[in-house]
Amino acid sequence: MSEFERRDFLKFTTRALLAASGLFGLGALGRFLNFQTQSPPQTVFDLGLASEYAVGTRRVLPEIPALLIHNEDGFSALSLVCTHLGCTVEENTSGFVCPCHGSLYDDAGNSLRGPAGKPLRALTVETTADGQLRLLLN
Amino acid sequence: MRPNFFHHLHPPTIPAQQSRWRYTLGAGGTAVFLLLVLVVTGALEMFYYTPTPDQAALSVQVISYHVPLGGLVRNLHFWAAQLLMVVTMVHLARVVLTGAYGPPRRFNYLLGLGLFVLAILLNFTGYILRWDQGIHWALVVGTNLLKTIPLIGDTLYEILIGGSQPGPATLIRFYAWHIFGLSLGAVILTGWHVFRVRRDGGIAVPPPLLRRDEARITRYELVRREVLAMILTSAALITLAGFAPAPIDAPIREIAATTSDASAPWFVLWVQQMLKWGDPFLWGVLVPLLVLLVLALIPYILPQPHEGELGRWFPRSNRLARWVLTGIGALVLALTVLALLSGD
Numbered sequence: 001m002s003e004f005e006r007r008d009f010l011k012f013t014t015r016a017l018l019a020a021s022g023l024f025g026l027g028a029l030g031r032f033l034n035f036q037t038q039s040p041p042q043t044v045f046d047l048g049l050a051s052e053y054a055v056g057t058r059r060v061l062p063e064i065p066a067l068l069i070h071n072e073d074g075f076s077a078l079s080l081v082c083t084h085l086g087c088t089v090e091e092n093t094s095g096f097v098c099p100c101h102g103s104l105y106d107d108a109g110n111s112l113r114g115p116a117g118k119p120l121r122a123l124t125v126e127t128t129a130d131g132q133l134r135l136l137l138n
Numbered sequence: 139m140r141p142n143f144f145h146h147l148h149p150p151t152i153p154a155q156q157s158r159w160r161y162t163l164g165a166g167g168t169a170v171f172l173l174l175v176l177v178v179t180g181a182l183e184m185f186y187y188t189p190t191p192d193q194a195a196l197s198v199q200v201i202s203y204h205v206p207l208g209g210l211v212r213n214l215h216f217w218a219a220q221l222l223m224v225v226t227m228v229h230l231a232r233v234v235l236t237g238a239y240g241p242p243r244r245f246n247y248l249l250g251l252g253l254f255v256l257a258i259l260l261n262f263t264g265y266i267l268r269w270d271q272g273i274h275w276a277l278v279v280g281t282n283l284l285k286t287i288p289l290i291g292d293t294l295y296e297i298l299i300g301g302s303q304p305g306p307a308t309l310i311r312f313y314a315w316h317i318f319g320l321s322l323g324a325v326i327l328t329g330w331h332v333f334r335v336r337r338d339g340g341i342a343v344p345p346p347l348l349r350r351d352e353a354r355i356t357r358y359e360l361v362r363r364e365v366l367a368m369i370l371t372s373a374a375l376i377t378l379a380g381f382a383p384a385p386i387d388a389p390i391r392e393i394a395a396t397t398s399d400a401s402a403p404w405f406v407l408w409v410q411q412m413l414k415w416g417d418p419f420l421w422g423v424l425v426p427l428l429v430l431l432v433l434a435l436i437p438y439i440l441p442q443p444h445e446g447e448l449g450r451w452f453p454r455s456n457r458l459a460r461w462v463l464t465g466i467g468a469l470v471l472a473l474t475v476l477a478l479l480s481g482d
Binding site: 034036037084086099100101102 | 275278279282283293296297300301302303305306307400410413414415416417418422480
């Protein structure tokens with residue numbers, strides 16, 4: 001084995017070890033930074049008495065954000081989070097429009113135009129035994 | 139004259155053609171000065187800024203409206219950051235359009251590109267630190283883009299956001315990255331970048347055998363020119379800070395009020411415009427990364443500029459690289475204009 005081959009081998013080994021320890025350190029950093037200190041976001045919202053929402057009304061609940069619909073078939077709800085990149089859509093005359101990238105939805109939440117493609121998410125609404133309304137995000 | 143500390147940071151003399159305004163535009167040096175302004179004004183802001191969701195926007199209001207000269211400090215920080223973006227773009231364009239990136243300066247070109255990326259990230263994190271209604275959608279969109287990356291997207295999101303949606307952990311993380319992680323990286327890379335300029339033989343000029351230019355300037359003259367650039371930059375900063383205050387908005391309330399302004403910061407407007415076309419991963423992540431990759435590969439795959447043509451604008455030998463850069467610049471500019479027009 002000539003002198004140069006041995007030097008090349010040592011050089012290669014040194015670099016491989018350095019790269020490996022670098023990757024190892026990066027993985028360790030990822031584990032360190034990945035710890036979640038925030039409590040998970042709220043998924044159940046109490047909306048008060050069901051009787052306070054008259055039949056035939058639609059009400060925006062900005063803190064969720066969602067739209068609560070009460071018609072002859074009962075309660076239903078639409079998420080107002082744009083399915084493209086998560087901005088809150090705004091109501092306009094014929095449906096909903098996203099302020100960020102212009103996605104358009106009809107008033108039932110179906111995607112009409114723009115980058116979103118998917119309809120607004122339907123949320124579960126349930127009425128408890130004592131007449132309280134509850135909205136579930138999942 | 140006895141050289142002082144600043145004179146000693148420079149070589150005793152340098153070739154005159156390396157320091158002509160019309161060749162270098164003074165862009166790199168101005169960027170270093172702006173970084174210095176940002177460090178000083180940023181350090182002053184740290185005495186009042188509170189990185190919690192409840193207090194952040196209010197503390198920005200306190201700096202802007204109550205602290206004596208606080209508005210000036212914040213406006214200087216804001217405008218120095220915006221000017222830094224402009225100056226680094228000019229610097230990059232100068233280096234490509236004069237063909238100054240060829241060997242042995244290829245590595246330094248990459249260091250410079252890394253600094254450009256750091257400047258963008260610092261500008262974006264600083265913008266988010268306002269934590270008011272004006273930045274809300276930029277935060278939501280910018281972080282949701284991470285989620286669209288296959289395989290590692292969700293992990294990356296959690297590491298950067300510190301939760302499954304933006305909250306207190308997100309603000310403290312952006313704060314830590316802005317004032318420490320990214321800033322330290324920028325300062326270290328700047329030092330390395332400037333060191334490599336000298337190590338690579340100064341600003342790119344032709345070898346003396348090909349085009350002889352005997353004229354040299356002393357370090358006194360060089361420092362005099364640098365001070366002149368600093369004075370002009372300071373005048374521009376103070377004028378901008380005095381007449382155009384940094385943007386500010388009402389704090390984000392519990393109830394997400396409909397925000398009037400959903401446009402991204404100006405330097406990413408072109409990405410926002412592309413996102414209107416559809417698939418967020420393609421337009422919001424892949425295309426910007428591809429642009430960066432093309433810029434990084436310019437010195438490695440395109441024809442090398444000829445040595446005899448260095449030190450002048452628009453050398454014939456690197457015509458292709460110039461067209462690539464001009465094309466990218468024109469596209470980004472066109473998309474930005476489109477975004478600005480559709481915003482109104």
